[in-house]
Amino acid sequence: MTCEVGYTILTTHFGNEDAKKIEVYEKLGGYQALRKALKMAPADIVNEVKASNLRGRGGAGFPTGLKWSFLPKDATDVYLVANADESEPGTCKDRELMYWDPHQFIEGFIISAFAIGAAGHNYIYIRGEMMREYVVMQQAIAEAYQRGYLGKNVLGTNFECHITMHRGAGAYICGEETALLNSLEGLRGQPRLKPPFPAVKGLFGKPTIVNNVETLCNVKYIVDKGGQWFADLGAGRSGGTRIVCVSGHVQKPGVYELPMNISFRQLIDEVCGGVWPTGATVKAVIPGGSSMPPLDASELDVLCEFDALMTDERIRPCEYGPDRVFDMGGGRVLRSMAGSGGIVVMNDRTDLVAACSRIMDFYKHESCGQCTPCREGTNWLESVLDRLERGEGRPQDADLLLDMSDNIGGKSLCALGDAAIGPVISSVRKFRDEYVHHVEHKSCLPGTTRYRRLDMPVAH
Amino acid sequence: MSLDFSADAKQKIEALCERYPSRQPVVMAALHLALKEFGALTDDVLRHVAQTLDLPYAHVYGVATFYVMYKREPSGTNTLRVCTNISCMLRGGYEVLEAFERRLGIARGQSTEDFHLVEEECIAACANAPAIVCGTKYFLDVKPEEVADIIAFLRANPHPESEVV
Ligand SMILES: Cc1cc2nc3c(=O)[nH]c(=O)nc-3n(C[C@H](O)[C@H](O)[C@H](O)COP(=O)(O)O)c2cc1C
Ligand code: SF4
Ligand code: FES
Numbered sequence: 001m002t003c004e005v006g007y008t009i010l011t012t013h014f015g016n017e018d019a020k021k022i023e024v025y026e027k028l029g030g031y032q033a034l035r036k037a038l039k040m041a042p043a044d045i046v047n048e049v050k051a052s053n054l055r056g057r058g059g060a061g062f063p064t065g066l067k068w069s070f071l072p073k074d075a076t077d078v079y080l081v082a083n084a085d086e087s088e089p090g091t092c093k094d095r096e097l098m099y100w101d102p103h104q105f106i107e108g109f110i111i112s113a114f115a116i117g118a119a120g121h122n123y124i125y126i127r128g129e130m131m132r133e134y135v136v137m138q139q140a141i142a143e144a145y146q147r148g149y150l151g152k153n154v155l156g157t158n159f160e161c162h163i164t165m166h167r168g169a170g171a172y173i174c175g176e177e178t179a180l181l182n183s184l185e186g187l188r189g190q191p192r193l194k195p196p197f198p199a200v201k202g203l204f205g206k207p208t209i210v211n212n213v214e215t216l217c218n219v220k221y222i223v224d225k226g227g228q229w230f231a232d233l234g235a236g237r238s239g240g241t242r243i244v245c246v247s248g249h250v251q252k253p254g255v256y257e258l259p260m261n262i263s264f265r266q267l268i269d270e271v272c273g274g275v276w277p278t279g280a281t282v283k284a285v286i287p288g289g290s291s292m293p294p295l296d297a298s299e300l301d302v303l304c305e306f307d308a309l310m311t312d313e314r315i316r317p318c319e320y321g322p323d324r325v326f327d328m329g330g331g332r333v334l335r336s337m338a339g340s341g342g343i344v345v346m347n348d349r350t351d352l353v354a355a356c357s358r359i360m361d362f363y364k365h366e367s368c369g370q371c372t373p374c375r376e377g378t379n380w381l382e383s384v385l386d387r388l389e390r391g392e393g394r395p396q397d398a399d400l401l402l403d404m405s406d407n408i409g410g411k412s413l414c415a416l417g418d419a420a421i422g423p424v425i426s427s428v429r430k431f432r433d434e435y436v437h438h439v440e441h442k443s444c445l446p447g448t449t450r451y452r453r454l455d456m457p458v459a460h
Numbered sequence: 461m462s463l464d465f466s467a468d469a470k471q472k473i474e475a476l477c478e479r480y481p482s483r484q485p486v487v488m489a490a491l492h493l494a495l496k497e498f499g500a501l502t503d504d505v506l507r508h509v510a511q512t513l514d515l516p517y518a519h520v521y522g523v524a525t526f527y528v529m530y531k532r533e534p535s536g537t538n539t540l541r542v543c544t545n546i547s548c549m550l551r552g553g554y555e556v557l558e559a560f561e562r563r564l565g566i567a568r569g570q571s572t573e574d575f576h577l578v579e580e581e582c583i584a585a586c587a588n589a590p591a592i593v594c595g596t597k598y599f600l601d602v603k604p605e606e607v608a609d610i611i612a613f614l615r616a617n618p619h620p621e622s623e624v625v
Contacts, residue, residue: 086584087582087584089546090547090582091584092585092586092587095584121480127584128527128529129541129580129593130584131593131595131596131624132593132597135596164476164479164480166485166488166489167488167489167492168488169492169527169529170528170530171527171528172581183488184485185484185485186485186488186515186523187484188522189526189527204481245587246587247551247587247589248546248589249550253587253588286546290546290582342547342586344546344586355546355549355550358544358546362545362546362581365581366581451550451552451553452549452554453554453558
């Protein structure tokens with residue numbers, strides 16, 4: 001876990017099996033930030049969070065303080081819901097945060113609930129497959145009740161706070177915040193139309209804030225050390241450290257807590273020991289979970305920071321075709337995004353079409369089926385990618401993929417549709433020669449691997 | 461219909477109902493409990509869950525069929541969820557999955573008495589790819605040649621996921 005350029009703030013207790021016990025956590029300074037927070041005015045905590053430049057770690061990088069301020073001023077019955085559904089391919093930090101340091105998460109959660117006025121019942125929505133972490137969290141919550149950090153009178157104050165763990169049961173889409181709220185209400189996990197946004201009308205129709213696990217963990221340190229300290233720790237308009245999960249073709253994959261302003265090249269070479277296997281080079285890097293448009297080898301000097309990935313002009317914009325850019329609204333073109341911190345490195349021996357095809361297989365499977373462009377579109381994209389892989393591709397397929405993507409992007413009910421096309425439009429743009437090769441030679445580029453046998457039907 | 465939740469499960473369900481403004485949200489937990497107690501979510505089991513929570517059967521059916529962990533049919537004791545998503549695929553996830561298929565003599569999606577083999581999407585262990593989860597147990601950085609040991613370990617120490625409720 002340790003590396004020279006790294007921080008140990010959120011990850012301090014990683015590797016320490018005892019830190020999940022409340023008495024050990026307390027000895028290490030735990031729950032002091034909560035004590036401090038309870039003596040502050042909630043509005044002052046919100047102001048510290050605003051000053052901290054904390055941005056959501058769930059995918060969108062939305063400023064947390066600003067999100068909190070969308071709650072109606074005189075709202076009662078506010079809910080705080082933690083998004084612990086982590087299932088964006090390539091992302092493995094929230095699970096580790098919960099396993100190694102459940103009380104850090106609970107402490108950040110209680111402080112945040114206090115700050116936004118979420119008295120009473122609040123919820124952690126945890127992914128169904130995270131069974132070990134569910135058990136760890138249940139145990140930690142029980143301990144927190146015993147010690148008076150949760151309950152009718154938190155630490156003897158008149159702030160009432162309860163946390164209930166709500167277990168999912170296998171559906172990626174429940175990570176989308178409105179699908180998550182539906183699932184919490186005991187419904188099928190299908191996204192809701194926005195607006196209204198959850199801050200106005202969320203869980204059980206009440207104003208609700210949904211935040212990612214890592215986001216909430218950070219709040220503890222903002223209260224402890226101040227918003228300014230947190231902002232200074234970061235870079236530009238992104239406060240704090242960045243937990244990244246590096247996987248794929250590097251020598252030392254891992255979960256690392258790093259400065260915001262580290263470049264992908266430094267990350268791969270200095271933190272992760274270079275490309276794996278020795279002698280290979282980078283072909284592509286997914287910068288923040290499979291939904292984010294991949295970078296190619298010429299774009300690795302860009303920083304991992306939120307704004308850099310969206311605006312750095314060294315990253316080529318995603319386009320459906322000449323003069324047909326992916327418009328993120330307000331005329332902003334999609335380059336890439338920092339997403340959830342899931343960084344997947346692919347070496348020069350990787351068949352990019354195969355990688356894209358596997359990713360599309362996932363979105364097709366996880367589309368909730370509620371709206372047509374996404375349900376049908378992911379199906380079509382997957383079948384065209386599949387036929388390219390099978391050597392049955394047609395000359396127009398690369399353009400067909402872009403055209404189909406154009407019919408999904410911005411035309412779906414939730415962001416899963418946009419997520420699904422990110423890898424397609426970006427890889428067709430940056431690795432078109434591989435798509436063309438698949439058509440012309442009915443095989444992948446010499447020296448590349450597709451990793452899965454094509455005679456195996458994929459059953460789920 | 462002779463199905464009935466155990467006293468313990470009933471108590472858990474009632475305690476959970478206190479933590480939400482209505483009984484409906486508890487359907488998720490009740491289905492997990494039903495899986496533990498009855499082994500599969502058959503139509504009769506779904507009816508019983510509906511009755512317990514005062515919900516329409518159609519509602520419970522809709523929920524049970526939306527989420528893939530709610531098994532409608534009985535399956536092997538240990539559910540092996542073998543990730544083949546991007547990070548795991550790049551590090552040999554499919555080879556691991558195929559090694560299980562050969563060892564267990566079943567295809568993905570099928571069961572033996574003690575194993576249910578699932579091709580899983582990302583299980584948030586990508587930095588330790590290829591990764592497998594079986595109940596509360598993870599197997600990380602798995603190599604195809606370790607498959608026999610994993611099977612032997614789980615035969616001796618079953619980790620049924622339905623135990624987690
Ligand atoms: C398809 C889809 C899946 C998502 N999955 C997750 C997830 O697993 N975990 C998460 O925290 N956010 C996920 N999000 C983002 C959430 O909708 C939401 O923005 C986030 O939980 C807000 O928290 P934050 O502001 O702290 O980042 C997902 C979004 C989409 C569109
Ligand atoms: S975009 Fe896809 S996942 Fe989102 S609501 Fe539509 S069908 Fe469902
Ligand atoms: S891709 Fe396999 S655990 Fe994430």
